Amino acid sequence: DTGVSQNPRHKITKRGQNVTFRCDPISEHNRLYWYRQTLGQGPEFLTYFQNEAQLEKSRLLSDRFSAERPKGSFSTLEIQRTEQGDSAMYLCASGRSGGTGNQPQHFGDGTRLSIL
């Protein structure tokens, strides 16, 4: 179990630029989640994939945000035309179906985005 891997760890960019983050989940996990965490707050749900299908998007996910999980393995989260308010830690988590109901989600270290 190599854990959830996220890249990059930090991203600094100017307002208006596009950014893309990558998440590699634990290999046998079919569920993948993106969350956003701002300072002093708990993580907030952004979107959910089961295998390659994106099954839910939060209202927090404006049309400048897009996420993909093309082959049901890694996932990318892209933010277009970044704004100051996008500065946050973006967390990826994975989990697997089956067993005794809701298996716990395992989180990566996150990507910290800073918008100048």
Place this chain on the structure above:
Amino acid sequence: AQKVTQAQTEISVVEKEDVTLDCVYETRDTTYYLFWYKQPPSGELVFLIRRNSFDEQNEISGRYSWNFQKSTSSFNFTITASQVVDSAVYFCALSEAEGGSNYKLTFGKGTLLTVNP
């Protein structure tokens, strides 16, 4: 709508003291799961425990124990004989579990625990 409240924003204790972190939740579901995660300064969320809504037995794991009470919608976390390494932000979280659920987590705002030597 689901909601998790962690009323304690910060707690500071001296090493070896016992400390309890409070968590109160709201949900209209009859089936749900509760979690605690630890977030050390490095940032990674570390899973500590999962309970389902039908299992109200308290649980103990080493110095950690959890008290789940459906009557008061609370899922409190106690650390016995705290250590400096316990210093972190602790999050309580809730997920739905009804049919077709995606099991997304709703987190509280977290409690920053500082254990001083």
